Amino acid sequence: xxxxxxxxxxxxxxxxxxxxxxxxxxxxxxxxxxxxxxxxxxxxxxxxxxxxxxxxxxxxxxxxxxxxxxxxxxxxxxxxxxxxxxxxxxxxxxxxxxxxxxxxxxxxxxxxxxxxxxxxxxxxxxxxxxxxxxxxxxxxxxxxxxxxxxxxxxxxxxxxxxxxxxxxxxxxxxxxxxxxxxxxxxxxxxxxxxxxxxxxxxxxxxxxxxxxxxxxxxxxxxxxxxxxxxxxxxxxxxxxxxxxxxxxxxxxxxxxxxxxxxxxxxxxxxxxxxxxxxxxxxxxxxxxxxxxxxxxxxxxxxxxxxxxxxxxxxxxxxxxxxxxxxxxxxxxxxxxxxxxxxxxxxxxxxxxxxxxxxxxxxxxxxxxxxxxxxxxxxxxxxxxxxxxxxxxxxxxxxxxxxxxxxxxxxxxxxxxxxxxx
Numbered sequence: 224x225x226x227x228x229x230x231x232x233x234x235x236x237x238x239x240x241x242x243x244x245x246x247x248x249x250x251x252x253x254x255x256x257x258x259x260x261x262x263x264x265x266x267x268x269x270x271x272x273x274x275x276x277x278x279x280x281x282x283x284x285x286x287x288x289x290x291x292x293x294x295x296x297x298x299x300x301x302x303x304x305x306x307x308x309x310x311x312x313x314x315x316x317x318x319x320x321x322x323x324x325x326x327x328x329x330x331x332x333x334x335x336x337x338x339x340x341x342x343x344x345x346x347x348x349x350x351x352x353x354x355x356x357x358x359x360x361x362x363x364x365x366x367x368x369x370x371x372x373x374x375x376x377x378x379x380x381x382x383x384x385x386x387x388x389x390x391x392x393x394x395x396x397x398x399x400x401x402x403x404x405x406x407x408x409x410x411x412x413x414x415x416x417x418x419x420x421x422x423x424x425x426x427x428x429x430x431x432x433x434x435x436x437x438x439x440x441x442x443x444x445x446x447x448x449x450x451x452x453x454x455x456x457x458x459x460x461x462x463x464x465x466x467x468x469x470x471x472x473x474x475x476x477x478x479x480x481x482x483x484x485x486x487x488x489x490x491x492x493x494x495x496x497x498x499x500x501x502x503x504x505x506x507x508x509x510x511x512x513x514x515x516x517x518x519x520x521x522x523x524x525x526x527x528x529x530x531x532x533x534x535x536x537x538x539x540x541x542x543x544x545x546x547x548x549x550x551x552x553x554x555x556x557x558x559x560x561x562x563x564x565x566x567x568x569x570x571x572x573x574x575x576x577x578x579x580x581x582x583x584x585x586x587x588x589x590x591x592x593x594x595x596x597x598x599x600x601x602x603x604x605x606x607x608x609x610x611x612x613x614x615x616x617x618x619x620x621x622x623x624x625x626x627x628x629x630x631x632x633x634x635x636x637x638x639x640x641x642x643x644x
Contacts, residue, residue, distance in 0.1 A: 231284065235276050242272040245306055248313040252350035275299055283593045296590035297579055297620070301364065308356050316350065364579075364624050371578075371623035373412035375419050377630045380601055380610065383638040384567055386543040388510035391635055397425030397454065398631040400550075400572025401433040401463065401614030405441030406621065414448050416615060420630045427456040427505070430495060431572045432463025432519065432550030436618060437471040439485040450493045456505060460495040461516040462486070463550035463573060464526045465618075498548060500531045502539055513542040515566070521573075522553035523594075530554065532563055539565075546570065552597045555609045568608045574598040576613035576626030589626055599626070606640060 246268055253259040278295040397420055407413055420428070430452075435441040442449070452458055466486050473479040490497035498516020505512050520530030530549065539545055544567050547559070552571040559566050576582065576599045580589025591598045602609040613629045 231280055235280055238276045239272060241306065241310075242268075242276075245309060245313060248309060248316070248350050251316070275302070294619075296593065297577060300579070300590045301361065305358065305361065308359070312350060312352060312356070364622070366624075371625075371627060372617050372621060373409055373416065374623070374627045375416040375615070375630055376627045377419060377423060377632060379632050379634070381634050381636055382568055382601075382608065382610075383636050383640050384544050385606075385637070385639050386567070387635055387637040388507075388512065388543060389637065390508040390510040391512055391544070392637045394427070394456075394507070394635045395423070395425045396546075396633040396635070397423055397428040398431065398570055398610070398612050398633065399428070399452075399615045399629075400431040400612040401575060401616055401618075402430075402442075402445075402449070403433055403436050403465070403614075403616035403618045404445050405436035405438070406617050407445065408621075410445070410448070413445060416628065416630065417448055417451055421451065421453075423630070423632045425454050425632060427514075428452060428454040428458040429546075429548055429570050430458065430460040431548050431570050431612065432461050433465045433572065433614075433616075434463075434486065434489070436465055438468065439482050439489055442489060446489065446492060453494060456507070457503075458493075458495045459503065459514050459516060459548060460490055460497050461548040461550060462497070462499070462518055462529075464519045464521060467519070467527060467529065469527060498535075500529075500534045502535060502537070502545075504542070511542055512544040513539045513546065515539065515545055515547045517547060517549040517554070519550050520554045520558065521551040522557040526551060532558060536563065536565065552595060552609060552611045555597060555602075555607075559609075560604055560607060564605075564607065566607060568610065570610055570612070571597075572612045572614055574611060574613065575618065578614075578617055578620050578623040578626055580625045582613075582626055603640065608640075 246265070249268075250259055250264075258264055275295070275298065278291075279299040282291070282295045399420060466483075468479045468482040468486075471479075471482075473482070487497060487499075496503065498514070500516070500518050502513050502515040505514050515535050517532060517535045518529040519526065520528050535547070536545070545565055547566045547569040549555075549559075549569055549571055551573045552569075555569050555571070559569055574591050574595050576587075576589045577591035580591070581587060582589075582599065587599055589598065597609055597611055599611050599613050602611070610631065610633070612631050613626050615628050615630070617623060617628070
């Protein structure tokens with residue numbers, strides 16, 4: 224514990240020293256502005272640096288509200304990109320200054336009557352060029368707000384299941400998650416994503432929670448769109464942490480309970496089979512697999528633990544394959560792996576990939592990985608698998624940068640799993 228404390232202290236000190244080093248660069252870029260040269264600017268700069276560094280460290284190492292964590296991490300990583308881009312310009316200018324000093328070049332006096340050329344000083348030019356270059360990531364966020372929110376992408380994933388009955392070999396599953404209807408502002412674009420999902424013609428569809436942000440009525444204007452989400456073998460759904468009305472101040476307990484009843488009714492009206500700590504048997508040509516749905520269960524203290532696995536797995540012992548819908552991916556490491564080895568695959572969402580990061584075929588990164596070990600894509604431990612969908616909608620930040628809204632299409636195969644720890 225003591226070693227970790229000194230590591231944190233060292234990292235914090237390095238980050239603070241970097242900010243202090245870059246301060247002169249910021250001053251040089253705006254040297255003609257009196258406020259930047261004053262004491263108040265320095266005080267605000269130091270205070271902002273300390274708050275951001277301490278908040279970011281707390282977000283990684285301490286259990287604070289996830290919304291606060293997300294805010295600190297997003298701001299920190301956006302600004303760190305700006306700073307790292309700006310840093311070479313500051314270094315180049317300092318090296319230039321040192322070379323001039325070591326050469327001890329003679330200063331040629333200029334006649335007071337000789338006209339002075341109106342040139343921008345080299346230091347000021349370099350600093351402004353560095354800031355302009357560093358602002359590019361901020362521009363990318365602006366583009367993300369404008370286009371990334373509805374830039375739906377289909378991701379294809381094969382799921383190998385050694386015990387899969389032959390009747391299900393080649394069956395396709397579509398997954399969407401985290402619709403967050405209360406955040407939408409472009410109904411036509413939302414419909415386009417649904418049509419993209421239906422164009423894949425999946426045999427069955429899973430929705431893994433968070434239909435709304437706070438209240439059920441947020442989705443009412445979109446029921447006509449999401450009622451189109453249908454599949455030959457059915458649409459199965461479960462609830463996410465936002466669906467319970469826990470993030471809204473209700474006038475009474477009865478009002479909150481009615482909201483929950485309304486969300487359950489909404490799933491029914493959409494034609495989705497909502498699984499609340501229960502299961503269904505999916506039957507094809509006389510063979511069966513299990514579709515299980517557990518209510519929200521999050522390991523982090525802020526998130527509700529309504530999920531109950533015992534009723535969820537009840538009467539499923541004879542089924543050769545069990546597919547679990549559970550909104551929060553932390554449920555997998557906390558309960559599923561240690562206690563429920565009979566679960567073959569868990570389908571989750573929740574993380575959104577923080578709606579910011581990098582995701583390519585062979586590499587992915589987002590600040591959310593400092594909160595969730597499993598946050599996007601397929602994971603395997605022993606014979607059990609987890610897939611985390613980064614979401615159909617968005618929450619908080621009204622867009623996406625790098626982590627685009629996802630429609631996942633799985634193909635089930637009766638095949639051995641690769642050997643992984």
